[in-house]
Amino acid sequence: MKRISIDTSMKTEIDVNRYNNLFVGLELEGGANNSHDVLVKLAETFSVPRDCKAGTKQDKKIATTSNGETIEFSRQRSLYCEPEFNQNNTYGSVVAVYNDGSVPIEVVTRPFHICELDKKTRGIHQTMQDEGVDLWYGGQAGCHFTFLLGRHKYDSEFDQLVVKNLIQLGRLFYSDIVRGTAMGENNKTRPTNYRQINSKAEVDTMYCDKYRFLTIRKEAGKIWAVEIRCPDGTNNFDKLMETAKFYSALVRFSAHISQYGLIRIDQDCFNSQRMFSDKFLRRCPTGRKTPVFKALMRQLRPFYKILNLNSSKEPEEKYAKLFELLLSGASLREIQAEMPSEFNSLNQIQRKYTNVCENK
Numbered sequence: 001m002k003r004i005s006i007d008t009s010m011k012t013e014i015d016v017n018r019y020n021n022l023f024v025g026l027e028l029e030g031g032a033n034n035s036h037d038v039l040v041k042l043a044e045t046f047s048v049p050r051d052c053k054a055g056t057k058q059d060k061k062i063a064t065t066s067n068g069e070t071i072e073f074s075r076q077r078s079l080y081c082e083p084e085f086n087q088n089n090t091y092g093s094v095v096a097v098y099n100d101g102s103v104p105i106e107v108v109t110r111p112f113h114i115c116e117l118d119k120k121t122r123g124i125h126q127t128m129q130d131e132g133v134d135l136w137y138g139g140q141a142g143c144h145f146t147f148l149l150g151r152h153k154y155d156s157e158f159d160q161l162v163v164k165n166l167i168q169l170g171r172l173f174y175s176d177i178v179r180g181t182a183m184g185e186n187n188k189t190r191p192t193n194y195r196q197i198n199s200k201a202e203v204d205t206m207y208c209d210k211y212r213f214l215t216i217r218k219e220a221g222k223i224w225a226v227e228i229r230c231p232d233g234t235n236n237f238d239k240l241m242e243t244a245k246f247y248s249a250l251v252r253f254s255a256h257i258s259q260y261g262l263i264r265i266d267q268d269c270f271n272s273q274r275m276f277s278d279k280f281l282r283r284c285p286t287g288r289k290t291p292v293f294k295a296l297m298r299q300l301r302p303f304y305k306i307l308n309l310n311s312s313k314e315p316e317e318k319y320a321k322l323f324e325l326l327l328s329g330a331s332l333r334e335i336q337a338e339m340p341s342e343f344n345s346l347n348q349i350q351r352k353y354t355n356v357c358e359n360k
Contacts, residue, residue: 010262019255023111029141035104046094141233153224182287183234
């Protein structure tokens with residue numbers, strides 16, 4: 001039964017509240033019959049330079065010197081760090097439009113608070129489709145989420161332990177997440193070589209290869225963002241939003257876990273997930289019809305609820321043990337066998353949160 005343990009020696013002080021208001025940037029990939037012309041049109045529509053990955057814009061400025069001479073110069077400005085330069089909900093939200101090499105069209109948005117992501121980006125997604133962009137593109141297109149703790153990297157710094165636990169959750173539930181976030185045609189999801197499972201070495205070193213389920217954005221040793229590559233490109237914006245909310249909840253859950261320490265996964269568990277990743281490196285697995293929320297939060301939600309019992313005076317060690325059992329998929333009977341003296345309090349928690357714990 002045992003799949004994970006908690007390394008309490010890694011426990012550190014975490015301000016969980018910082019992870020309650022995440023910002024999310026989207027990278028929307030796709031293709032069209034006349035991709036080059038569509039790319040040009042999108043750049044014009046969103047008022048950004050074409051084929052500029054950096055999210056910057058060159059402005060020409062004119063100034064007058066003290067002796068009355070007029071000079072012209074260029075100034076480069078970051079579109080990420082500036083306020084939206086157009087009040088329209090769509091235009092001003094895009095910071096880059098380019099051909100990224102693997103697909104002919106990619107549109108990058110600025111980061112938005114998770115609560116305003118729908119309002120700010122639904123129009124972008126629809127505009128791309130209106131121009132003939134297929135955001136599934138035969139399984140070649142992806143949709144990447146970049147999560148920050150502020151509107152841009154200067155306002156964002158992740159705790160390393162939170163990121164480590166987020167990677168561990170991805171390793172623990174990799175096959176469920178891949179199948180649960182399937183957004184392609186005929187309930188297919190892209191081959192796993194686009195988002196391979198992270199390794200233990202990446203957890204230890206905090207250096208992740210590009211084509212991993214989760215990659216890290218660093219600058220001067222500071223982790224300012226995490227990028228999750230698991231979603232497919234999709235023409236269904238509602239599915240995209242569902243997945244964005246799921247990952248936002250997963251980041252917050254990782255922050256709660258980090259108050260107790262670092263998740264350790266046994267080798268057999270990881271091997272089973274890696275076998276799934278290897279099996280579908282070059283072919284599309286079939287997704288599950290059950291939304292990823294229902295597939296995973298059934299196991300994650302009980303402890304997440306318990307952590308929010310602020311009035312509870314129960315010993316912290318009990319919750320650490322309970323968390324380990326719940327995350328490993330233990331039923332209440334198995335928890336009773338492991339924690340016989342505490343089972344009555346667990347039963348009370350189950351009654352308080354109806355249908356939270358799974359009864360097997």
